[in-house]
Amino acid sequence: MIQYFLRRVFASIPVLFGILIVTFIIARVIPGDPCRSILGEKATAAVCERFIHEKGLDRPIYTQLFIYIGEVFRGDFGNSIRLSLPVTRLLVERLPTTVELSFAALLISIVVGIPLGVISAVKHNSWIDVLTMMWANTGVSMPVFWLGLMLAYVFSLLLKDTPFWLPPSGRISAGMSNDPFYEVWGWVLPESGLWSSLLVFLSRLNILNAILTANWDLLKDAIKHLILPAVALGTIPMALIARMTRSAMLDVLGQDYIRTARAKGLGKTAVVLKHAFRNSLLPLVTVIGLSLGGLLGGAVLTETIFGLSGLGRTLYEAITARDYVIVQAFTLVIAIFYVAINLLVDISYAYLDPRIRIS
Amino acid sequence: MTTETTDTIAKLDTEGLTLRSVNLWQITWRRLFRRRSAMVGLVILGTLIFIALAAPMLAPYDPTISMLDADPPQKIKARSAPCIHLLGCPEDQPQHIAGVDGNLRDQYSRLIYGSRLSLMVGFSTVTFAIIIGTVLGAMAGYFGGWLDNVIMRVMDVLLAFPSLLLAIAIVTVLGPGLINALLAIGIVSIPAYARVMRASVLTVREMDFVSATRSLGGNTYDILFKCILPNALTPLIVQGTLGIASAILDAAALSFIGLGAQPPTPEWGSMLGAERNQVFTAPHLVFYPGFAIMLTVLAFNLVGDGLRDALDPRLVHASS
Numbered sequence: 001m002i003q004y005f006l007r008r009v010f011a012s013i014p015v016l017f018g019i020l021i022v023t024f025i026i027a028r029v030i031p032g033d034p035c036r037s038i039l040g041e042k043a044t045a046a047v048c049e050r051f052i053h054e055k056g057l058d059r060p061i062y063t064q065l066f067i068y069i070g071e072v073f074r075g076d077f078g079n080s081i082r083l084s085l086p087v088t089r090l091l092v093e094r095l096p097t098t099v100e101l102s103f104a105a106l107l108i109s110i111v112v113g114i115p116l117g118v119i120s121a122v123k124h125n126s127w128i129d130v131l132t133m134m135w136a137n138t139g140v141s142m143p144v145f146w147l148g149l150m151l152a153y154v155f156s157l158l159l160k161d162t163p164f165w166l167p168p169s170g171r172i173s174a175g176m177s178n179d180p181f182y183e184v185w186g187w188v189l190p191e192s193g194l195w196s197s198l199l200v201f202l203s204r205l206n207i208l209n210a211i212l213t214a215n216w217d218l219l220k221d222a223i224k225h226l227i228l229p230a231v232a233l234g235t236i237p238m239a240l241i242a243r244m245t246r247s248a249m250l251d252v253l254g255q256d257y258i259r260t261a262r263a264k265g266l267g268k269t270a271v272v273l274k275h276a277f278r279n280s281l282l283p284l285v286t287v288i289g290l291s292l293g294g295l296l297g298g299a300v301l302t303e304t305i306f307g308l309s310g311l312g313r314t315l316y317e318a319i320t321a322r323d324y325v326i327v328q329a330f331t332l333v334i335a336i337f338y339v340a341i342n343l344l345v346d347i348s349y350a351y352l353d354p355r356i357r358i359s
Numbered sequence: 360m361t362t363e364t365t366d367t368i369a370k371l372d373t374e375g376l377t378l379r380s381v382n383l384w385q386i387t388w389r390r391l392f393r394r395r396s397a398m399v400g401l402v403i404l405g406t407l408i409f410i411a412l413a414a415p416m417l418a419p420y421d422p423t424i425s426m427l428d429a430d431p432p433q434k435i436k437a438r439s440a441p442c443i444h445l446l447g448c449p450e451d452q453p454q455h456i457a458g459v460d461g462n463l464r465d466q467y468s469r470l471i472y473g474s475r476l477s478l479m480v481g482f483s484t485v486t487f488a489i490i491i492g493t494v495l496g497a498m499a500g501y502f503g504g505w506l507d508n509v510i511m512r513v514m515d516v517l518l519a520f521p522s523l524l525l526a527i528a529i530v531t532v533l534g535p536g537l538i539n540a541l542l543a544i545g546i547v548s549i550p551a552y553a554r555v556m557r558a559s560v561l562t563v564r565e566m567d568f569v570s571a572t573r574s575l576g577g578n579t580y581d582i583l584f585k586c587i588l589p590n591a592l593t594p595l596i597v598q599g600t601l602g603i604a605s606a607i608l609d610a611a612a613l614s615f616i617g618l619g620a621q622p623p624t625p626e627w628g629s630m631l632g633a634e635r636n637q638v639f640t641a642p643h644l645v646f647y648p649g650f651a652i653m654l655t656v657l658a659f660n661l662v663g664d665g666l667r668d669a670l671d672p673r674l675v676h677a678s679s
Contacts, residue, residue, distance in 0.1 A: 018516030029532050141657035143608055145615050146649025149638045157639050297521035301612055319531050331528055335520050
C-alpha cells in the first residue's frame with residue numbers, strides 16, 4: 001500500500017510541473033505590455049524600463065521560469081495589480097467561501113444522491129426509479145447559472161413572507177457580525193506567518209467560526225445563506241452520483257453472492273447495505289472525486305450569481321480586469337487542488353480494491 | 360431489457376443471418392428505437408434541428424432588431440411580459456410569445472435563432488476535438504515510447520484543470536468572442552478523445568488481423584485508419600454525443616459571463632447573462648433561454664446514454 005501510495009505521488013510530479021508551466025505561459029502570452037497593464041497607460045518609457053528590470057522581465061525566458069517556480073515554492077504569489085494586496089492574503093480571505101460552498105454542495109449531493117440511487121436500484125423499474133432517473137437526467141442537463149437564478153427567484157421572491165424564504169445573496173445578513181474565534185477567545189495573532197494565515201482562514205469559514213464562538217444566530221443565518229448556492233452547485237453532482245449509484249448497485253445486485261446471501265436467510269436491508277452497497281462504492285469514489293473538480297469550475301458561476309466573494313468570483317473578476325497575477329495564482333491553486341483530489345481518488349481506489357495495488 | 364425483447368432481437372438477428380446481413384448500425388438503430396429515453400432525446404433533437412433550419416420562417420421578427428425599428432414600429436416597454444393573444448392578451452397589443460428583452464427585441468425570435476448557434480457550437484467543437492484527439496491518441500498508442508509519454512502527459516496537464524476554468528483561461532489569452540470560446544472548449548475536450556483512441560489502439564494493435572494487414576504490405580496509414588479507427592468508432596461516437604452536451608453547457612456558461620458570443624448575437628447563454636440582474640422583475644427573460652439550453656443538453660445526454668447501451672458489445676453478444 002505504501003509503495004503504491006509513493007508511486008502515485010511521484011507520478012503526479014510531472015503533472016504538477018506541467019501546471020506550473022501552463023500558468024507561467026498564461027501570464028506571459030496574454031496580449032499587451034506587462035508594464036503598462038500593471039502601472040497604467042501613462043507610465044513613461046524610463047519608468048517602464050526600471051519596472052521591467054526590477055521584475056526580471058528582461059532576463060531570458062527560462063530564468064524567468066525558474067524565478068517563478070522559486071517564488072511559488074516560497075508561497076509568494078506577488079501582489080494583485082488591481083487591489084494592490086498580496087495575493088496570498090487574498091487567497092486566505094477568499095478561499096474559505098469556496099471551501100464552505102463546495103463542501104456544502106458535495107454534502108447535499110452525497111446525502112441525497114446515494115440514497116436515491118440505492119432506492120431506485122432496489123426498486124428497479126418502479127415509478128420511483130423512473131422518477132429518479134428522469135430527475136437525474138434533467139439535473140445533469142441544467143446550466144448551473146440558470147438553476148441558481150431560478151432558485152433565487154422562487155425562494156427569495158415567490159416565497160417571501162413564508163418560513164421557506166431564503167436570502168438571494170451574500171454569506172451573512174447585513175448587521176450580523178462575525179467575530180473571529182481567536183479574538184473571542186482572547187488570542188493575540190502574530191503579525192504574519194503560516195500560523196496566523198491558518199487562523200484567519202479557519203475563522204473565515206463562517207459555520208465553523210459560529211460553532212467555535214457558540215454564536216447560534218450567526219450559525220442559523222450563515223446556513224440559510226448557504227442553502228441556495230449549495231443546492232444550485234450540488235445538483236449536477238447529485239444527479240451524477242444518483243445515476244452512478246444506481247448502475248453500480250444494479251451490477252452488484254445481479255451477482256451470485258447476493259443470491260447466496262439472500263438464500264441463507266439474511267434480511268433484504270442487510271444484503272443491500274452490507275453486501276451490495278459496499279461493493280458498489282468503487283465507481284462512486286471516482287464520480288465524487290470528479291464532481292469535486294467540476295464543483296470548482298461551477299463555483300465561478302454560482303459565486304457570481306449569489307454575490308459571494310470566493311475563489312471563483314475573484315478569479316472571474318480578475319480575468320475581466322486583466323489582473324494576471326491573481327489569474328496565475330488562483331488557477332495554480334485550483335489545479336493543485338484538482339491534482340490532489342485525483343490522487344486521493346486513486347489512493348482510496350487502491351484501499352477499497354486490493355487488486356489495483358497488486359497489478 | 361426484458362427477456363421478451365431480447366428474444367425478438369435474437370429472432371430478428373437469426374433471420375438477418377439467413378436472409379440478409381444485419382450490420383452493427385442497423386442493430387444499433389433498432390436498439391435505440393426500443394429505448395424510451397433515447398427516443399425522447401431523438402424527438403427533442405429532431406425538433407431542435409427542424410427549428411434551427413426553419414428559423415427564418417418560424418421567427419416573427421429579426422432576432423437582432425429593436426421593436427422601435429420593426430415594421431410597423433411598436434411602442435412597447437422594455438422587458439414587458441409575454442403577450443399571447445390566445446391566452447387573453449388584448450388584441451390591440453402586438454403579440455410577443457416570450458416577451459421582449461431589455462433592448463426591445465422579440466425574445467421568442469431570439470430563442471428560435473439561438474437553436475442554430477447552440478447546435479453549431481456543439482457539433483463544431485466536438486468535431487474539432489475528435490479530429491485532433493483521435494490523431495494524437497492514435498499516434499500515442501501506435502508509436503508508443505517517448506511520443507506516447509509526451510502526448511499523454513500534456514493531456515494529463517490539460518485534464519488537471521477543471522474544464523470550464525481552463526476554457527476561461529484560454530479565452531482570456533485569445534480574447535473574448537464566440538470563435539475563441541469555441542476554440543477554447545474544443546481544446547479542453549481533446550484529452551477525452553485522445554484517451555479513448557489511445558486505449559482502442561492499444562487493444563487492437565496486437566491483434567492478428569493487424570499483423571495480417573502488415574504482412575500483406577499495409578503501411579501505417581492503412582493500419583491506423585482502416586484497421587484501428589473503425590474499431591475505435593463506437594466509443595468515440597458515444598463520447599462525442601455526450602461531449603456535445605457538455606460543450607453546449609460550457610459554451611453557454613462562457614457566454615453567460617460575457618466571454619463567448621457577444622450581443623446582439625442571439626445566443627441563449629449571453630441572453631441569460633444580459634438579463635440576469637432582472638430575474639426578479641422579468642423572470643421570463645431568464646427562464647426561457649435557460650430552459651432551452653436544458654432541453655438541448657438533455658436531448659444529447661439521452662441520445663448519448665441510449666447509444667452507449669445500444670453499442671455495448673456485451674449486450675450485442677447477449678442478444679445475437
